[in-house]
Amino acid sequence: MIGGGQGAFIGAIHRIALQMDGEYELVCGAFSSNPEKSKAGGAMLGLQPERVYLSYQELFEKEQQLPENQRVQVISIVTPNHVHFEPTKMALGNGFHVVLDKPMTFSLEEALKLRTVAAESGKRFCLTHTYTGYPMVKEARQMVASGKLGKIRKVYVEYPQGWLSRFEEGGDNKQASWRTDPKQSGIAGAMGDIGTHAFNLAEYVSGLSVTKICADINTVVEGRQLDDDGAVLLKFDNSASGVLIATQVAAGEENNVKIRVYGEQGGVEWQQSDENTLQVKWLDKPAEIWRTGTGYVSSYAQHNSRTPAGHPEGYLEAFANLYRNFALCIKADMAGEETKPEWEDYPSMEEGVRGMAFIEHVIASGKSDQKWTDFSI
Amino acid sequence: MIGGGQGAFIGAIHRIALQMDGEYELVCGAFSSNPEKSKAGGAMLGLQPERVYLSYQELFEKEQQLPENQRVQVISIVTPNHVHFEPTKMALGNGFHVVLDKPMTFSLEEALKLRTVAAESGKRFCLTHTYTGYPMVKEARQMVASGKLGKIRKVYVEYPQGWLSRFEEGGDNKQASWRTDPKQSGIAGAMGDIGTHAFNLAEYVSGLSVTKICADINTVVEGRQLDDDGAVLLKFDNSASGVLIATQVAAGEENNVKIRVYGEQGGVEWQQSDENTLQVKWLDKPAEIWRTGTGYVSSYAQHNSRTPAGHPEGYLEAFANLYRNFALCIKADMAGEETKPEWEDYPSMEEGVRGMAFIEHVIASGKSDQKWTDFSI
Amino acid sequence: MIGGGQGAFIGAIHRIALQMDGEYELVCGAFSSNPEKSKAGGAMLGLQPERVYLSYQELFEKEQQLPENQRVQVISIVTPNHVHFEPTKMALGNGFHVVLDKPMTFSLEEALKLRTVAAESGKRFCLTHTYTGYPMVKEARQMVASGKLGKIRKVYVEYPQGWLSRFEEGGDNKQASWRTDPKQSGIAGAMGDIGTHAFNLAEYVSGLSVTKICADINTVVEGRQLDDDGAVLLKFDNSASGVLIATQVAAGEENNVKIRVYGEQGGVEWQQSDENTLQVKWLDKPAEIWRTGTGYVSSYAQHNSRTPAGHPEGYLEAFANLYRNFALCIKADMAGEETKPEWEDYPSMEEGVRGMAFIEHVIASGKSDQKWTDFSI
Amino acid sequence: MIGGGQGAFIGAIHRIALQMDGEYELVCGAFSSNPEKSKAGGAMLGLQPERVYLSYQELFEKEQQLPENQRVQVISIVTPNHVHFEPTKMALGNGFHVVLDKPMTFSLEEALKLRTVAAESGKRFCLTHTYTGYPMVKEARQMVASGKLGKIRKVYVEYPQGWLSRFEEGGDNKQASWRTDPKQSGIAGAMGDIGTHAFNLAEYVSGLSVTKICADINTVVEGRQLDDDGAVLLKFDNSASGVLIATQVAAGEENNVKIRVYGEQGGVEWQQSDENTLQVKWLDKPAEIWRTGTGYVSSYAQHNSRTPAGHPEGYLEAFANLYRNFALCIKADMAGEETKPEWEDYPSMEEGVRGMAFIEHVIASGKSDQKWTDFSI
Numbered sequence A, B, C, D: 001m002i003g004g005g006q007g008a009f010i011g012a013i014h015r016i017a018l019q020m021d022g023e024y025e026l027v028c029g030a031f032s033s034n035p036e037k038s039k040a041g042g043a044m045l046g047l048q049p050e051r052v053y054l055s056y057q058e059l060f061e062k063e064q065q066l067p068e069n070q071r072v073q074v075i076s077i078v079t080p081n082h083v084h085f086e087p088t089k090m091a092l093g094n095g096f097h098v099v100l101d102k103p104m105t106f107s108l109e110e111a112l113k114l115r116t117v118a119a120e121s122g123k124r125f126c127l128t129h130t131y132t133g134y135p136m137v138k139e140a141r142q143m144v145a146s147g148k149l150g151k152i153r154k155v156y157v158e159y160p161q162g163w164l165s166r167f168e169e170g171g172d173n174k175q176a177s178w179r180t181d182p183k184q185s186g187i188a189g190a191m192g193d194i195g196t197h198a199f200n201l202a203e204y205v206s207g208l209s210v211t212k213i214c215a216d217i218n219t220v221v222e223g224r225q226l227d228d229d230g231a232v233l234l235k236f237d238n239s240a241s242g243v244l245i246a247t248q249v250a251a252g253e254e255n256n257v258k259i260r261v262y263g264e265q266g267g268v269e270w271q272q273s274d275e276n277t278l279q280v281k282w283l284d285k286p287a288e289i290w291r292t293g294t295g296y297v298s299s300y301a302q303h304n305s306r307t308p309a310g311h312p313e314g315y316l317e318a319f320a321n322l323y324r325n326f327a328l329c330i331k332a333d334m335a336g337e338e339t340k341p342e343w344e345d346y347p348s349m350e351e352g353v354r355g356m357a358f359i360e361h362v363i364a365s366g367k368s369d370q371k372w373t374d375f376s377i
Helices: A009-020 A035-044 A056-065 A085-093 A108-121 A135-145 A174-179 A190-206 A299-303 A315-335 A349-367 B009-020 B035-044 B056-065 B085-093 B108-121 B135-145 B174-179 B190-206 B299-303 B315-335 B349-367 C009-020 C035-044 C056-065 C085-093 C108-121 C135-145 C174-179 C190-206 C299-303 C315-335 C349-367 D009-020 D035-044 D056-065 D085-093 D108-121 D135-145 D174-179 D190-206 D299-303 D315-335 D349-367
Strands: A074-077 A097-100 A125-127 A152-160 A210-218 A229-236 A241-247 A258-263 A266-271 A277-282 A287-291 B074-077 B097-100 B125-127 B152-160 B210-218 B229-236 B241-247 B258-263 B266-271 B277-282 B287-291 C074-077 C097-100 C125-127 C152-160 C210-218 C229-236 C241-247 C258-263 C266-271 C277-282 C287-291 D074-077 D097-100 D125-127 D152-160 D210-218 D229-236 D241-247 D258-263 D266-271 D277-282 D287-291
Touching: A009 A315, A009 D009, A056 A085, A074 A085, A074 A315, A085 A097, A085 A108, A097 A315, A108 A349, A125 A315, A125 A349, A135 A190, A135 A258, A135 A266, A135 A277, A135 A287, A135 A299, A135 A315, A152 A190, A152 A229, A190 A210, A190 A229, A190 A241, A190 A258, A190 A349, A210 A349, A210 B210, A229 A349, A229 B229, A229 B241, A241 B229, A241 B241, A315 D315, B009 B315, B009 C009, B056 B085, B074 B085, B074 B315, B085 B097, B085 B108, B097 B315, B108 B349, B125 B315, B125 B349, B135 B190, B135 B258, B135 B266, B135 B277, B135 B287, B135 B299, B152 B190, B152 B229, B190 B210, B190 B229, B190 B241, B190 B258, B190 B349, B210 B349, B229 B349, B315 C315, C009 C315, C056 C085, C074 C085, C074 C315, C085 C097, C085 C108, C097 C315, C108 C349, C125 C315, C125 C349, C135 C190, C135 C258, C135 C266, C135 C277, C135 C287, C135 C299, C135 C315, C152 C190, C152 C229, C190 C210, C190 C229, C190 C241, C190 C258, C190 C349, C210 C349, C210 D210, C229 C349, C229 D229, C229 D241, C241 D229, C241 D241, D009 D315, D056 D085, D074 D085, D074 D315, D085 D097, D085 D108, D097 D315, D108 D349, D125 D315, D125 D349, D135 D190, D135 D258, D135 D266, D135 D277, D135 D287, D135 D299, D135 D315, D152 D190, D152 D229, D190 D210, D190 D229, D190 D241, D190 D258, D190 D349, D210 D349, D229 D349
Parallel strands: A074 A097, A097 A125, A152 A241, B074 B097, B097 B125, B152 B241, C074 C097, C097 C125, C152 C241, D074 D097, D097 D125, D152 D241
Antiparallel strands: A152 A258, A210 A229, A229 A241, A258 A266, A266 A277, A277 A287, A287 C287, B152 B258, B210 B229, B229 B241, B258 B266, B266 B277, B277 B287, B287 D287, C152 C258, C210 C229, C229 C241, C258 C266, C266 C277, C277 C287, D152 D258, D210 D229, D229 D241, D258 D266, D266 D277, D277 D287
């Protein structure tokens, strides 16, 4: 693991996610750019001291020297955005598989370079767009793909948060500080942090690609350097249209991600606050409540849950699903066996590139006087 | 009553709403432009045959000739949009108070003329923007007005329906036929029918005025003459921003009106499917569930409900609230007494003019290549 | 109308319910046992002074003297329980149809006598068990009756309220005072007031009859004279079992009536806080959300609603459904036409007798050391 | 781990729960009474073959011989009920801490013996009543304990399932087979499996002890050997009363555990289908929605969650909380440090004994003609 020392929210989440199913063992790490902090992080996690490194460069160098059966196999990178590209490139280049926190890089340019690196490396890459790990998000995608809803017409996705309603940065709030700092986050704040999740969810569930956008991007809280709010009109490649909302100043909202997709015959609705339910609505018959852990859901939903119906699984399990599917693919590769489509269903390089393109286009559209900005890579 | 003969949805609703509280008695009507149908409508309703008229012109003429204490006092006009202006103008001009179904007129031009007529007549005018008649919508407005949420930053309003997901017009579906016909509806379909409700709700609850819009307007169903779908980015006069969604092709949705307004300290959320609840969310403390019929709600919510907490009131009561408040004001006027602010809180001429301006601006914005269209009257 | 003067909750509800659909006109009344109050009540309602009577005895006498086409046809009786039997008996005996508020009488003995009177009179009788007037309660009954759920096994019904959590009686709270007074309410408090509703709902939806009960009856608030809380184990005539909960000391609850009925294949769930929805659950497939105003619901649900799907109807419309169905039957009788089963579906004498039997048995069971008390009439 | 081989539901759950927070490492096991299956189970989990034992007796014997720093420290026992007592007794007697699945033993007699063994051993013991591991269940308990609700008056707890609506036993359904078999489950079916959870939840949240019960116990599905349904009237030591419902034949229900506790001033409501929410209701002010991951919840709720508000945690995290708290206590003991009250808040021997007493009393009450059965141990 690179990054994720003490006080880092997402590092702890990654560790729980990878441990949960017993598919991974944490063996080494460079937990901070500060050597003392890195050591402390490793000690807290009970790692062997000699495999707690003072930098990611050292990690790759030393691990490469270990015999193959002792060497780390998968690198989790959970640093702020500006420290995504270099370690990922080095990891892939040195023969390690990579799990990387989103958004993929600091800029679209880096993302495109990384795509080339990954393709040449032959190694696997997973980008942690957590929400696509939820079984009922997968069920929504399968429902759309089945054609039962007919041709898709509307996609509404929203991610309202309230935690940046005040000026939180610059003090103890480490999360707020780096996420609102253009040097660490890149050109976007809310749009990079949560807008990319919403965008990914919209394309994942609908199976469509965005072709045009029209964005209203705002910095609501005085003194903030990056956007903390935005709304985007969307056009898709099948002529469907939609709306994406992402805001960090909806005071009182938690992480209320929600997606609705409507076709000619019906629609699906999922939201994180009722994570194990997929609402399926129909034009001429009663709406249905599809639930995880039941016998009637698709192989995708079944594969990505662990408990019987009614025993809820949540965010950590969604996260763990990404890690587990990634591991299942790697193990199959190593055993020379075929992977299953359910395992391959984790976000990867293309999603990463499109996410970075979203950031660049949405910020550009926000500044433009023209209504529509073409979305192309 | 003018319009609202057999098979007319909204005429029946108006009749229930006006009867419910015993403030009105239906005494005369011109229920259809077809004389036979008008007679049949009157007979069905048990009116005296001599007060069932064959045209609204005849209604005004004959009622004027009756002694003042027998004459009708308030005219309900529930015709399609293209028959709003003339009868309203005549009613006001002949000394009757008017309740008119929304949108106010066929065009903004007519709306502005009507405003002048109304001002000169000295008569009262109510436009039935039903949703502002709900007690918890009023509570939301009062909560914003109280300042407890701080300065308003975001307004999200949506009105998804699914009933026009297919091409329904031209056959037996009278509702679908006139609402999708530019000769009867005007230049807008969904935006006129339900977009105006959403717009009115946004301004009513937030207490703000829209100053700029950016619209994506679509006709999704093939062969349809008017828009059946749209999404609009909004800017308000205090620098808040928002999103308005109105669609008739969200297959499986009923009349799922919802509004959320967020300020610096918290937000309010109301939706018609849980009509007696106002969710109040706060930055640093638990969200609250405010309910109709309780002792802690404002005088506005209390005045506009009839039952104890837990006994739900719905759409018809919201509608009846408009009629009841209108009656209370008229009776106070007649008695030379002061009205109360709770009674005066019904939608009237200004809301009607702004609604028509919304229609014209939103259709223009939909056609424009420019992002923002100024909203001014 | 007998009873229901100023300050009476249920009288006002009855008046709205009867006016709503234009099927009734309020023409006369004896609104209070206090002559001044009766006059004041009549004046407030705009009745002709000569038809505002000082007692119900006077009402029957004088109305009988009017020509048949002017005479009142239906008597609404909305007095406290101890003034149910006499006026109902006189009304039926004098040739009037009667709508009576529940519970039917002061004692089972009176109820049995009234049944005889009613049978001899040939007049119609409606007991206002409001909750069976909701369209989705009717849908639940039809769903059970259709056999789709299989043989019924479990019935859970509950009616938690919190409004009597404190000692409210004896002061200004007229509602609390008479409902907790054995001289006006009879031998039961909560069990009579809301337990009878829950009991009626259980038998109505399940289509079954209770055969045995085991009750825990409590007076929780110190100083109260009647029960304010209870729970009852139930056995039904098809060997199903169930639980009935009724309490007035669940602090914070409103009027949260809820019923669940399960058969071999699935179950139905309805609650007043989401009144236009019937949840239908299945053993091996997704639960369904059945909604009022849709095309797929039964003729019973369709007949008992007025608005399109998504425009909620509530308690007053449920109440009005009882009145409307009663009127439709009377009108058909008068016209010598057949009534429809949907119209005849209003609570009447049998429900009233069973409700009074419930009160007597449940109080007896509460005092018994034996587990099961046979429920028989 | 003892038990929990392939196909065992609860064994897999225990393994996820203990791995999640990195506090435990699975080092040895006797996974089945069938030696081949035990070996297969160990292999699947990647254990060292020499630490996969063919019986639990062998496990204790061999592990005892290992040096203390290599020896297993905590034994998880996840066998059917009839194999709880012996291995737990041996584990405690041989100096191991024990985590045991509920219900604690096969009979109350065994439970009482085990209590003595545990007391003498000085070892820690955790019984996995999962639902008390949920942060908002802990919050409910704290809310009651704070006195804010006033004296507790009513406790309603219910656990409806539908999975045994058909005769499932005797075939491939291993879960159904042992749970309905008196040789493996003991004298109770539903009451032992889920009734004990409901009972534990009622006492945990209310902080009260049951003193009397009156039970209706049923075997609904033909041919079944044990109860699959029941309802119980409850009396508590402070004079509060309540109802407990547990059924496995509510067709269409999942694992819909729910508890409501009401005091003089308000009530709390929690249910597993909305696991991260605690509804707090008040007599005279709006209900509140308390949520995990927020700043305003108690130290108990905070300690038992891992993610920010809005990122749901579920059943596996609730389970993991039991394991984590147990580990924190053991580690503190070993370090000679004080434990915290938040850590000690896991179900243990007293809860186990009361659960077994519940089973014996509830079955006895079900057979009794007397209404009330004293609950004493």
